[in-house]
Amino acid sequence: MTEALSSLDKTPALIDPDERRGGIGTTRFVLSKIGGALASLALVIVLGFFLFRTLPGDPVRFMVRDRPTDPKMMAELREQMGVDKPLLQQFWDYVVGLFQGTMGDSYLQKRPVFDMIGERLWPTILLVGSATVLAIALGLWLGIRAGWHRGSRFDKVQTGLALTLWSVPQFWLGLMLLVASNGLFPSRGMHSPDAAPGFFSEGLDVLHHLVLPCVTLLVVFYAQYMLVMRSSLIGEMNADYLTTARAKGLRDDLVRKRHAVPNALLPTVTLVFMQFGMVVSGAVSVEAVFSWPGLGQLLYEALRGPDLPVLQGVFVTLAGAVVLMNLLAELLYRVLDPRVRTA
Numbered sequence: 001m002t003e004a005l006s007s008l009d010k011t012p013a014l015i016d017p018d019e020r021r022g023g024i025g026t027t028r029f030v031l032s033k034i035g036g037a038l039a040s041l042a043l044v045i046v047l048g049f050f051l052f053r054t055l056p057g058d059p060v061r062f063m064v065r066d067r068p069t070d071p072k073m074m075a076e077l078r079e080q081m082g083v084d085k086p087l088l089q090q091f092w093d094y095v096v097g098l099f100q101g102t103m104g105d106s107y108l109q110k111r112p113v114f115d116m117i118g119e120r121l122w123p124t125i126l127l128v129g130s131a132t133v134l135a136i137a138l139g140l141w142l143g144i145r146a147g148w149h150r151g152s153r154f155d156k157v158q159t160g161l162a163l164t165l166w167s168v169p170q171f172w173l174g175l176m177l178l179v180a181s182n183g184l185f186p187s188r189g190m191h192s193p194d195a196a197p198g199f200f201s202e203g204l205d206v207l208h209h210l211v212l213p214c215v216t217l218l219v220v221f222y223a224q225y226m227l228v229m230r231s232s233l234i235g236e237m238n239a240d241y242l243t244t245a246r247a248k249g250l251r252d253d254l255v256r257k258r259h260a261v262p263n264a265l266l267p268t269v270t271l272v273f274m275q276f277g278m279v280v281s282g283a284v285s286v287e288a289v290f291s292w293p294g295l296g297q298l299l300y301e302a303l304r305g306p307d308l309p310v311l312q313g314v315f316v317t318l319a320g321a322v323v324l325m326n327l328l329a330e331l332l333y334r335v336l337d338p339r340v341r342t343a
Helices: 003-007 017-050 059-063 071-081 089-100 113-148 153-166 170-181 200-237 242-247 254-288 295-303 308-336
Strands: none
Touching: 017 089, 017 308, 113 153, 113 200, 113 254, 113 295, 113 308, 153 200, 153 295, 170 200, 170 254, 200 254, 242 254, 254 308, 295 308
16 A cells, blocks of 8 residues: 555646646747747848938948049949948848847948947937836826726816827927927037036936927827826726625725726736837937937938948837837736736
């Protein structure tokens, strides 16, 4: 009898077939989403290369500023820049460079594009990150209040205002804020040349310059979070679990905080990740208006050339951020919503 019991103890535990299928399904889901993201990124690289080759203008002639130049020197410049090669050869060299971790050198500044993007990345993250955090906080708070009191005067006013602001072009709103501020806040750059040295003083100076571009992005993007949160909460208000919670005697504010809002947050959380990449791309026009030294300003400066390596590098970086955030949103939604895992 003892030997039989010991043999049973050594028998491996049986795995639930449903659990095994769930693990396989999760792995297949993750791999399929990663594969789709890689395919999207490959398409971005192809489009980014050939799209900018259709831009008018000759980068070599722009470098010499239309001054009379010896044709032999022009040919040497084309050879140095690699634009004398067949288009497919240029594309192959570009893809090989990407796999090697390089994006080429700028035609105008003669510097590695990767280094230039690295220098401009932090200002863009500061601007986009600040605007996104404030837009999420404001949009969720207003959306919850408007959705829970659907049809009230507050709901009608906030919904109409959000719809209006969502449709406003960012560059136009930035220009209007510049006029309305009347010199109260700096209108250009990220630093003042006469700012006092020191970490605290320089930080305050950056925040002072950040106000107008941050408010421009905030005013436009909070509206989307507000509308989505309001719609999600309204969709949850007649759910059976809320009726059950009220029948148990829970106060209305507890029903909202503990039951309705957590479930209504699911679409909004995924929207935050998906829109973060779009906000990075949307900051291009705002950075151009306020001369904010980020990726958007770098893209604007490169378009004047055209500086093709810089254009391609910034385009791939911005589009890659959108693809990455979309991938994270899809994976996160599967983690947060059990209905997706069991589908």
